[in-house]
Amino acid sequence: MADYKFLKPYTFEKKGITVKNRIVIPPMTEEMSFSNGEVTSDELRYYHMHSGGAGMFVTAVANVNALGKGFEGELSAEDDKFIPSLRKLASAMHVNGTKAILQIFSAGRMSSTAILRGQQPVSASAVKATRNNSEVPRELTEEIEQTIKDFGQATRRAIEAGFDGVEIHGANTYLIQQFFSPHSNRRTDKWGGSVEKRMTFPLAVVDEVENIIEKYADRPFLMGYRISPEEIEDPGIRFEDTLKLVDALKEKPLDYLHVSMGNVWRKSLNDKSVTTPLNLTIKEHIGDLPLIGVGDIQTPADAEKVVDEGLDFAAIGRESLREPHWVQKVVAGDEDAIRYTIAPADHEELGLYGTFWDFLITAFHSGLQLSSEPHTEENRKEFSGILDHIFGGGE
Numbered sequence: 174m175a176d177y178k179f180l181k182p183y184t185f186e187k188k189g190i191t192v193k194n195r196i197v198i199p200p201m202t203e204e205m206s207f208s209n210g211e212v213t214s215d216e217l218r219y220y221h222m223h224s225g226g227a228g229m230f231v232t233a234v235a236n237v238n239a240l241g242k243g244f245e246g247e248l249s250a251e252d253d254k255f256i257p258s259l260r261k262l263a264s265a266m267h268v269n270g271t272k273a274i275l276q277i278f279s280a281g282r283m284s285s286t287a288i289l290r291g292q293q294p295v296s297a298s299a300v301k302a303t304r305n306n307s308e309v310p311r312e313l314t315e316e317i318e319q320t321i322k323d324f325g326q327a328t329r330r331a332i333e334a335g336f337d338g339v340e341i342h343g344a345n346t347y348l349i350q351q352f353f354s355p356h357s358n359r360r361t362d363k364w365g366g367s368v369e370k371r372m373t374f375p376l377a378v379v380d381e382v383e384n385i386i387e388k389y390a391d392r393p394f395l396m397g398y399r400i401s402p403e404e405i406e407d408p409g410i411r412f413e414d415t416l417k418l419v420d421a422l423k424e425k426p427l428d429y430l431h432v433s434m435g436n437v438w439r440k441s442l443n444d445k446s447v448t449t450p451l452n453l454t455i456k457e458h459i460g461d462l463p464l465i466g467v468g469d470i471q472t473p474a475d476a477e478k479v480v481d482e483g484l485d486f487a488a489i490g491r492e493s494l495r496e497p498h499w500v501q502k503v504v505a506g507d508e509d510a511i512r513y514t515i516a517p518a519d520h521e522e523l524g525l526y527g528t529f530w531d532f533l534i535t536a537f538h539s540g541l542q543l544s545s546e547p548h549t550e551e552n553r554k555e556f557s558g559i560l561d562h563i564f565g566g567g568e
Contacts, residue, residue, distance in 0.1 A: 175473070175503065175506065175508075177473060177476070177477050177503065178195070178477060178480040178481065179194060179195040179196055179473075179476045179477055179479070179480045179487055180194045180195075180196075180500075180503065180504065181194065181195065182194065182228075183195055183228065183463070183485065183486070185395060185428045185429070185463065186461075187426060187428055188393040188394065188395060188428055189393055190272070190337070190338075190393045190395060190428075192228030192229055192272050193228050193270050193271075194227070194228040194500065195228060195476075195480055195485065195486045195487060196226065196227040196228055196476065196486070196487060196488075196489060196499075196500050197227055197228065197229045197230070197231065197465050197467075197486045197487070197488040197489075198223060198224075198227045198229070198230040198231065198488065198489065198490065198493045199231055199431070199433075199465070199467050199488040199490040200231045200232060200233050200234060200276045200340070200342070200399075201233060201490050201491075201494070202233050202234070202244070203216065203219065203233050203246070203528075203529040204244060204245060204246030204247065204527070204528035204529060205219065205246055205526065205527055205528065205529055206246050206247055206248050206249070207246075208245065208246075209249070210235075210236065210242075210247060210248055210249020210250075210251070210255060210258075211249070211255065211258040212248065212258045212259070212261055212262045215524075215526040215527060216262070217261055217262065217265045218265075218524050218526075219524040219525065219526065219529070220232070220262060220265045220266050221265040221266070221268060221524075222497050222523070222524040223493055223494075223497045223524065224265070224266045224267070224268040224269075224271045224273075225268035225269040225271055225501070226269070226271070226497070226498060226499060226500030226501050227271055227489075227493070227500055228271065228272065228486075229271065229272045229273075229274055229337075229486070230266050230271050230272070230273055230274065231274040231275075231276050231340050231397075231431075232248060232262065232266075232273070232274065232275050232276050233247070233248055233276065234247065234248065234276050234277070234278045234342055234347075235247070235248035235249055235250040235259075235275055235276065235277055235278070235327065236248070236249050236250065236251055236277075236278065236279060236280065237250060237251055237277050237278065237279055237320075237323040237324050237326070237327040238251045238279065238319075238320065238323040239251055239289070239292075240279070240284075240289060240292060240294070240295050241278065241279030241280055241281075241284075241320075241323070241348065242280060242284060242288055242289060243278075243280025243283050243284045243288065243347065244280075244284075244288060245288065245528075246527075246528050248262075250275065250277060250327035250330050250331065251323070251327070253330065255330065256330050256333050256334050259275065259330060259331065259334035259336070260333075260334040260335055262275075262334070263275075263331075263334050263335040263336045264335065267335075272337040272338070272395070273335075273336050273337050274336060274337060274338045274339065274340050274395065274397065275327075275331040275334075275336045275338075275339050275340070276339070276340040276342050276399070277324060277327045277328065277331070277339050277340070277341060277342060278341075278342035278347050278348070278349070279320060279323075279324075279347065279348035279349070280294070280347050280348060281294065281295060281296045281297075281310065281347055281348030281351045281357075282294050282295070282296035282300075282301065282302050282307065282308070282310035282348075282351060282357060283302060283304075283307075283346055283347055285306075285308055286308060293308070293310065293311045294308055294310040294311070295310050295311050295312075295313050295316070295348075296310035296311075296312065296313065296348065296351045296357055297312070297313065297348075297351045297352045297354075297357050297358035297359075297360060297364065297365060297374070298310075298312050298357060298358055298359040298360055298365070299311060299312045300356065300357055300359060302346065302357070303356075303406055312360075317364060317374065320348075321374070321377050321378055321381050322381060324341065324378045324381055324382055325381040325382055325384065325385040326385070327339070328382045328385045328386060328389075328396075329385050329389050332385075332386070332389050332390050332391075332394060333389075336394075337394065337395060338394055338395025338396060338397060338428065339382065339394075339395070339396060339397070340397040340398070340399055340431060341378055341379060341382060341396070341397065341398045341399065342399050343375050343378075343398055343399055343400050344399040344400050344401040344431075344433040345399075345401055345433055346401070346404070349374065349375050349378060350400075350401060350410070352364065352365070352371060352373075352374035352375060353371050353372060353374075353375055353410060353414075353418060354371070354404055354406075354409060354410050355368075355371065355408040355409065355410070355414075356404060356406040356407075356408050356409045356410075358371050368414050368417055368418075369417075372417070372418055372421055375418070375422075376421060376422075376425065379396070379398065379422070379425045379427065380425070382396055383396060383425070383426050395428040395429070396426065396427055396428050397427065397428055397429040397430070397431055397465075398422060398427050398429075398430055398431065399430075399431040399432075399433055400415060400418065400419070400430065400431070400432055400433065401432075401433050401434070402415045402432060402434070402451050402455065403415065403441065403442045403443060403451075405442055405443065411443060411444075412441055412443070412444065412447070412451060412454075415455075416454070416455070416458055419455055419458050419459055420458055422459075422462075423458070423459045423460065423462050427462060428463065429462065429463040429464065429465055429485070429486070430455070430459055430462055430463070430464050430465070431464075431465040431467070431488075432451070432452055432455060432464065432465070432466060432467070433467065433468075434451070434452070434467065434468040435468045435469065436468040436469045437450075437452060437466040437467060437468040437469065437470055437479060437484075437487075438450045438452070438468075439451060439452075439468065452464065452466050452484060453482065453483065456483055456484060463485040463486065464484050464485050464486070465484075465485070465486040465487075465488050466479045466484040466486065466487060466488065467487075467488035467490060470487050470488065470489050470492070471489065471491075471492040471513060472511075472513075473503050473508055473511075475487070476489065492513070494515065494523065494525065495512050495513060495514060495515050495523070496511050496512045496513070497523060497524070499511060
């Protein structure tokens with residue numbers, strides 16, 4: 174077995190939880206749940222098949238209330254009736270010591286009246302997103318406090334279902350990020366205005382989740398937080414805003430920070446004078462708070478560089494789809510057997526069913542040769558680029 178640093182165990186000091194290695198499978202939209210948010214057998218098979226190697230596995234998003242649903246086939250943690258379904262999911266992910274993390278979110282304005290069955294999407298302010306076919310959302314008012322509580326109750330359900338932690342989804346333009354963004358938050362009350370006031374909602378969610386963990390967890394239970402460091406909208410989140418947020422987050426009892434980017438070494442989208450990768454600057458700010466880096470990490474050398482450069486975890490999302498036994502093959506010294514492409518005939522073998530496979534087959538029919546020259550750098554980058562589009566610019 175190669176002596177990679179990413180294969181070493183890691184202990185979250187605040188909770189005393191040890192994970193067996195520094196590899197994480199990050200949350201990736203798979204749209205395999207039933208229309209009501211319950212887990213399907215195909216979904217359970219996918220999670221079970223892709224678990225067992227990584228130290229941690231983070232689920233696709235689970236909405237915390239009915240207005241939080243962002244797409245069809247999405248997991249739900251909005252009601253106690255989903256606990257049995259979530260319990261099956263946590264059990265399926267607990268393979269060979271892998272820790273199971275439930276990602277919780279609300280889509281906010283990144284939903285639609287069709288998905289919400291006639292209800293208008295909601296957000297911090299009545300400002301529509303810049304993407305095509307977006308709708309003007311309804312500004313949340315007295316529901317804000319209840320939404321915060323909904324994040325807490327989703328956490329309680331994750332505890333009861335047997336998960337090892339929750340990841341608060343404050344990234345990828347969803348509701349928590351919408352409260353932090355000056356593009357989607359034009360409020361002048363305590364929930365908006367200055368960058369400090371725009372932090373109020375995200376930090377309140379963190380406080381509520383921690384209160385629920387302290388009240389209900391009968392075992393050590395992790396709390397992570399995911400961010401997107403910048404927006405390209407004007408006005409939008411700039412990196413200096415994010416550094417203020419992470420400075421505030423590091424004072425909270427978080428167990429890790431997860432930075433969502435399409436490339437782990439990406440620099441600023443808005444300030445071309447920035448020469449240091451954003452993740453390294455964020456890590457410098459958060460100090461001992463563990464950081465998960467994600468984005469175009471595919472080979473063992475890629476993962477080792479992440480840890481060598483001072484980040485704590487390397488997340489291999491897209492590559493984990495192509496190679497469910499990535500970690501196992503590295504441990505066994507079979508790196509030459511690692512797959513870097515998906516052949517269409519292999520989708521059942523890989524547990525990629527239904528709409529999840531539809532994402533990938535659409536890419537195939539658009540001209541991407543998924544099965545040719547599997548180990549060439551050009552093919553890896555081409556496949557990586559199309560999946561960046563599928564997963565919204567970050568795993």
